[in-house]
Amino acid sequence: xxxxxxxxxxxxxxxxxxxxxxxxxxxxxxVYFNVICSVDTRWLRLTQHDDLIYNHFxxxxxxxxxxxxxxxxxxxxxxxxRWRMFCxxxxxxxxxxxxxxxxxxxxxxxNSEENTxxxxxxxxxAIEIARNREGFNNEVKKRCKCTSKSAIEDEEHxxxxxx
Numbered sequence: 001x002x003x004x005x006x007x008x009x010x011x012x013x014x015x016x017x018x019x020x021x022x023x024x025x026x027x028x029x030x031v032y033f034n035v036i037c038s039v040d041t042r043w044l045r046l047t048q049h050d051d052l053i054y055n056h057f058x059x060x061x062x063x064x065x066x067x068x069x070x071x072x073x074x075x076x077x078x079x080x081x082r083w084r085m086f087c088x089x090x091x092x093x094x095x096x097x098x099x100x101x102x103x104x105x106x107x108x109x110x111n112s113e114e115n116t117x118x119x120x121x122x123x124x125x126a127i128e129i130a131r132n133r134e135g136f137n138n139e140v141k142k143r144c145k146c147t148s149k150s151a152i153e154d155e156e157h158x159x160x161x162x163x
Contacts, residue, residue, distance in 0.1 A: 026102070042135060042138065047125060056086065
């Protein structure tokens with residue numbers, strides 16, 4: 001416990017730890033993208049608390065358009081404070097609620113570096129639950145080349161039929 005009271009300047013960031021976090025965030029991002037490419041997202045549940053998260057999200061951000069998230073608007077001083085209060089509601093409810101998670105900015109885009117924003121996990125849940133329930137993520141499988149197992153199998157089958 002004594003080490004926790006020491007000044008932060010005495011500690012260095014571990015590059016290996018940061019690389020592991022980035023790899024885990026990318027893996028989560030890829031897995032989630034493949035899931036939304038494979039199912040009807042209106043029925044997809046991300047947590048056991050989806051209803052609570054969604055209700056608080058739409059109560060706190062009733063007019064937020066979740067189709068496209070502008071990072072500058074999302075993270076301006078006013079919205080940053082609003083989101084901080086929102087996230088803190090889930091501190092003891094959602095595991096790893098503040099863990100950095102990658103969010104697609106544009107639902108019409110793929111999982112590219114240009115189309116991702118780093119957000120706290122519960123903010124990712126709030127926006128993605130809204131996108132799923134409001135039908136925006138169902139368009140992904142029509143527009144984007146997904147690497148889900150079923151998509152790969154469908155493509156292989158189509159190639160076999162063409163030969």
